[in-house]
Amino acid sequence: MLGTRFPLAHTEILRELSRIQDEVNRVFEGLAFDIEYPPLNIWNNAEKVLVDVELPGYTADQIEVTVSGETLTVAGERKENAPQDAEWHRRERFSGRFSKTIRLPYPVEASRVEARLENGILKLELPRSEADKPRKITVKG
Amino acid sequence: MLGLRKQEKDKEREVQVVDKGAENTPGEPTREEPQVSLLPDVDIYEKDDVIYLLADMPGVKKEDLEITLEKNVLHIEGRSSYTRPEGFGCAYSEFRAGRYRRSFALNDEIDRDKIDAQLKDGVLQLTLRRLVPSKTKIEVR
Numbered sequence: 001m002l003g004t005r006f007p008l009a010h011t012e013i014l015r016e017l018s019r020i021q022d023e024v025n026r027v028f029e030g031l032a033f034d035i036e037y038p039p040l041n042i043w044n045n046a047e048k049v050l051v052d053v054e055l056p057g058y059t060a061d062q063i064e065v066t067v068s069g070e071t072l073t074v075a076g077e078r079k080e081n082a083p084q085d086a087e088w089h090r091r092e093r094f095s096g097r098f099s100k101t102i103r104l105p106y107p108v109e110a111s112r113v114e115a116r117l118e119n120g121i122l123k124l125e126l127p128r129s130e131a132d133k134p135r136k137i138t139v140k141g
Numbered sequence: 142m143l144g145l146r147k148q149e150k151d152k153e154r155e156v157q158v159v160d161k162g163a164e165n166t167p168g169e170p171t172r173e174e175p176q177v178s179l180l181p182d183v184d185i186y187e188k189d190d191v192i193y194l195l196a197d198m199p200g201v202k203k204e205d206l207e208i209t210l211e212k213n214v215l216h217i218e219g220r221s222s223y224t225r226p227e228g229f230g231c232a233y234s235e236f237r238a239g240r241y242r243r244s245f246a247l248n249d250e251i252d253r254d255k256i257d258a259q260l261k262d263g264v265l266q267l268t269l270r271r272l273v274p275s276k277t278k279i280e281v282r
Contacts, residue, residue: 022178022242045228054199054200054236057261081195093195
């Protein structure tokens, strides 16, 4: 009969689907190997650009941010905490030096860039350069 | 399934903390909202019968982290509080907010009562101790 329900079986199917979804997500995550370390997001509006960079375990003094016009470079180094003679079971986390350069949507005011670290995410606020801001032209009657 | 395969692979290498991938915690497949499942990068090393497990979980706050020990399986789960900034459009994206999940099977040599967890700058550090020292010195008479 069509109306018959099997509550237990239904839950099992949902659980299985959820598991499959997780596995598919993981596969796609694994395919994203072409992303240069560290992963970042760029947001913008007419006034400023926000750049968020995933930098877990880094302290402020291990990160270097350079801005020039519409070019942003984030560089840094994360050192291994493990003692030299430690026995390794698994090693997936990034270690060593990195430098990543990106082109911003428009030139920014390098002297007014703000940077802060929040739970392992570097948050940059880059105001648009005054010269680049769109101007409204008044049409004279 | 992926977790099981990994587990088997690790057994060959005699690893004390066996990675089980982002295994589902039993009885929790009900989700209010669809969330991306993220697999955190993990380092595991050992020194003087202390095992250190480090997991990169950028964007996760202490209150959004849950570590559970269920029989011999240690689950770590952290919800990233990273959100889209209001009033901004996305220009480019390499990472997303979501739920970091990973499970590890512990063998009987790990002291269940002496597991320490610390979250700092988006990195979870777990410290696990062995019940019995792995190496015993044999006196030569």
